Amino acid sequence: MKPIIGIIVVFGLFTAPAHAALDVVATTANMGALARIVGDEHVSVIVLVPPDRDAHYLEARPSMMAALRRADVLVAVGAALEVGWLPAALRGAGNRKVVTGSRGYFEAAATIELIETGEVADRGRGDVHPGGNPHFYLDPVRFAAAAVALATRLAELDPTNAADFHANAAAFATKIDDRVSTWRARLADAPAVVAYHKDVNYLFDRFGIEVVGYIEPLPGIPPTARHLASLVAELRGEDGLIVHLPFQPANGPAFIARELGWPVVQQASNVAVDGGEDAYLALVDAWVDALGQSAR
Amino acid sequence: MNQHRIAFIAAAIVAAAPVTAQDTSFNPAISVIIDGAYYGDSVDGRSEELARELDGFVRHHGDHEDDHDDDHGHAHGGLSEGFNLREVEIAASATIDPYFDGFVTLAVGDGALEIEEAFISTRALPAGLQLKAGKFLSDIGYLNKQHPHAWLFVDRPLMSELLFGDHGLQETGMQLAWVPPTPIYSRVGFELLQGDSETLAAQIEDADAVAGTPRLFRDRKGPRLVTAFAKVAPDLGYDHAVQAGVFAGRSSSYQESIEEATHFVDFDGEARFWGADVVYKYDAGDTAGRGSLVVQGEYARRTRTLDTQEIFFEADEGFLPGEASAVERFRETQDGYYLQAVYGIAPRWTAGIRLDVVGGVNETTLDGGESWDSSDRVTAMVAWMPTEFSRLRLQFTRGDFAVEDGERASFNQFFVQWQMSLGAHGAHAF
Numbered sequence: 001m002k003p004i005i006g007i008i009v010v011f012g013l014f015t016a017p018a019h020a021a022l023d024v025v026a027t028t029a030n031m032g033a034l035a036r037i038v039g040d041e042h043v044s045v046i047v048l049v050p051p052d053r054d055a056h057y058l059e060a061r062p063s064m065m066a067a068l069r070r071a072d073v074l075v076a077v078g079a080a081l082e083v084g085w086l087p088a089a090l091r092g093a094g095n096r097k098v099v100t101g102s103r104g105y106f107e108a109a110a111t112i113e114l115i116e117t118g119e120v121a122d123r124g125r126g127d128v129h130p131g132g133n134p135h136f137y138l139d140p141v142r143f144a145a146a147a148v149a150l151a152t153r154l155a156e157l158d159p160t161n162a163a164d165f166h167a168n169a170a171a172f173a174t175k176i177d178d179r180v181s182t183w184r185a186r187l188a189d190a191p192a193v194v195a196y197h198k199d200v201n202y203l204f205d206r207f208g209i210e211v212v213g214y215i216e217p218l219p220g221i222p223p224t225a226r227h228l229a230s231l232v233a234e235l236r237g238e239d240g241l242i243v244h245l246p247f248q249p250a251n252g253p254a255f256i257a258r259e260l261g262w263p264v265v266q267q268a269s270n271v272a273v274d275g276g277e278d279a280y281l282a283l284v285d286a287w288v289d290a291l292g293q294s295a296r
Numbered sequence: 297m298n299q300h301r302i303a304f305i306a307a308a309i310v311a312a313a314p315v316t317a318q319d320t321s322f323n324p325a326i327s328v329i330i331d332g333a334y335y336g337d338s339v340d341g342r343s344e345e346l347a348r349e350l351d352g353f354v355r356h357h358g359d360h361e362d363d364h365d366d367d368h369g370h371a372h373g374g375l376s377e378g379f380n381l382r383e384v385e386i387a388a389s390a391t392i393d394p395y396f397d398g399f400v401t402l403a404v405g406d407g408a409l410e411i412e413e414a415f416i417s418t419r420a421l422p423a424g425l426q427l428k429a430g431k432f433l434s435d436i437g438y439l440n441k442q443h444p445h446a447w448l449f450v451d452r453p454l455m456s457e458l459l460f461g462d463h464g465l466q467e468t469g470m471q472l473a474w475v476p477p478t479p480i481y482s483r484v485g486f487e488l489l490q491g492d493s494e495t496l497a498a499q500i501e502d503a504d505a506v507a508g509t510p511r512l513f514r515d516r517k518g519p520r521l522v523t524a525f526a527k528v529a530p531d532l533g534y535d536h537a538v539q540a541g542v543f544a545g546r547s548s549s550y551q552e553s554i555e556e557a558t559h560f561v562d563f564d565g566e567a568r569f570w571g572a573d574v575v576y577k578y579d580a581g582d583t584a585g586r587g588s589l590v591v592q593g594e595y596a597r598r599t600r601t602l603d604t605q606e607i608f609f610e611a612d613e614g615f616l617p618g619e620a621s622a623v624e625r626f627r628e629t630q631d632g633y634y635l636q637a638v639y640g641i642a643p644r645w646t647a648g649i650r651l652d653v654v655g656g657v658n659e660t661t662l663d664g665g666e667s668w669d670s671s672d673r674v675t676a677m678v679a680w681m682p683t684e685f686s687r688l689r690l691q692f693t694r695g696d697f698a699v700e701d702g703e704r705a706s707f708n709q710f711f712v713q714w715q716m717s718l719g720a721h722g723a724h725a726f
């Protein structure tokens with residue numbers, strides 16, 4: 001009997017709240033930043049996907065399940081971005097507080113308006129997301145809207161700090177509002193882009209940057225020589241930029257750059273795992289710099 | 297005919313199901329997996345039969361008459377030389393209501409429709425508890441609960457097939473599992489199962505008395521099989537993951553009968569097993585799996601403690617019809633393990649090697665005791681995954697089996713496998 005009591009005591013220590021903060025699990029580092037912006041000192045955040053990984057193609061890992069088991073809130077991007085691993089991680093965690101449909105399950109993409117919705121659900125067209133493009137997080141305006149929505153959710157879960165959550169989200173929305181016109185001005189003459197995947201489209205869309213092609217022939221399908229050659233043929237003589245994320249192979253972009261004489265922008269789509277408000281603003285600044293300064 | 301109709305219905309289900317990425321429709325997520333293979337071996341297509349004749353794992357008949365072999369000659373799930381449609385797997389899953397998730401997996405193969413899994417699991421129990429009920433693949437070990445399309449090789453390891461059955465340990469019953477709220481992931485659980493597995497809990501139904509003499513078989517009600525498992529996985533950061541597990545189980549009833557020319561040889565008793573499993577994964581974070589590594593291994597040992605007697609329906613060996621030999625109690629123990637590694641040799645390409653040994657411990661105390669040699673297989677494979685929904689795999693296997701009481705049989709096997717996933721495809725567990 002004694003060992004059993006010992007075990008219960010040990011688990012009791014683990015479960016005892018060390019602080020009153022909400023335990024937040026964020027799928028991506030940007031969602032971690034969102035949670036920190038809204039929750040500030042009232043949340044402690046664990047990020048499941050580091051910024052150098054593609055959140056499409058992960059595997060559910062035991063460490064994710066351990067984090068989810070102890071979570072009060074799950075902040076996910078949503079719109080099927082994490083569909084390949086999050087459901088399995090949630091099943092392995094067995095935490096009713098964060099299962100889909102619970103108050104602790106927050107999908108940011110469900111709180112904002114998505115672009116590229118209503119695509120035909122046909123995998124012959126690649127890895128399409130009929131519900132809309134999930135990569136909303138590089139649009140600072142939508143990101144701020146998601147912060148406001150998250151504040152409402154966190155306020156339900158932790159009413160004592162509700163005023164702080166609302167105030168933090170509002171303050172962040174104001175900061176974004178203040179910067180948008182500057183960002184827009186700096187990108188006014190930004191050239192058209194060839195992007196690797198549709199994962200920066202919200203930023204392009206927000207600031208009126210035209211996407212003239214993709215390195216991938218179809219979403220999720222690796223570039224082929226034929227596709228790249230046709231891109232080159234189509235775009236020869238025009239000016240533009242090539243954009244890809246660090247985890248996307250550089251050889252396709254490099255080929256187009258060589259053929260067309262276009263600069264290549266390689267830029268992360270997520271903040272560092274411990275990033276918060278400053279890191280997010282710096283991330284958008286970095287994108288604006290990279291896209292704007294390359295303008296000829 | 298039947299098979300065609302089922303395949304047609306399956307196709308119709310897929311066509312009719314509106315595929316939405318957001319899982320907001322009330323239709324279950326439905327996926328169909330087509331698993332086909334081109335197969336050849338060096339022993340006229342008989343290598344899968346050899347796996348069912350291993351010394352110690354199959355009781356050799358007293359007299360070797362060829363017609364006996366026909367009883368189990370067509371190996372379940374075995375491949376013929378040439379083209380094979382291994383199986384079509386139809387899986388549907390949905391959240392039933394705020395309290396339950398439901399999963400159904402049907403397998404169509406060999407002209408038969410089989411329920412592989414049909415279970416519900418809870419989503420609202422407190423304290424990290426989860427209850428599962430229905431027919432499901434047991435959580436013992438690592439590979440046991442994986443469906444064939446999740447395997448890293450074409451076939452299951454010998455250990456899994458010979459100790460737990462063609463489908464692994466697949467039973468009807470319930471499971472209670474607990475994930476404690478610790479920083480280190482662990483999961484413990486037990487299963488209460490009906491006990492109908494061919495290698496652990498086989499049942500002889502309605503065995504007729506012989507000339508008025510009752511048979512050896514004791515009637516034991518279900519559930520007859522209990523298992524327990526524990527897994528632990530320390531947090532090694534974003535790049536590395538390791539999980540180790542132990543498991544054990546006991547079947548309160550195992551029955552077997554062999555019909556010889558003049559008598560039955562009956563067996564009745566219990567079976568126990570235990571084992572351990574470990575898996576390590578490295579995620580290189582490179583393009584489409586390049587540089588990533590999965591190493592896994594499992595060990596299991598099974599002991600059956602059985603009573604046996606011969607009961608005669610024709611006079612022979614000094615026995616009259618209806619007479620039976622004295623009951624002899626004996627114990628037999630077999631074990632097995634596999635060790636495999638699969639590496640991402642290029643984006644979308646993996647290569648792997650597997651070592652497969654059964655019967656390292658392979659002994660019985662029957663008739664004064666006997667032990668047999670082990671059997672082994674070495675397998676190499678290369679797989680190409682154009683997308684996460686399609687896979688082509690090339691596999692070569694060299695087997696060296698102990699058969700026929702001390703003889704050895706060697707063979708080569710060659711597989712070209714294609715596995716395609718239609719429709720929604722659920723997330724795979726670790």
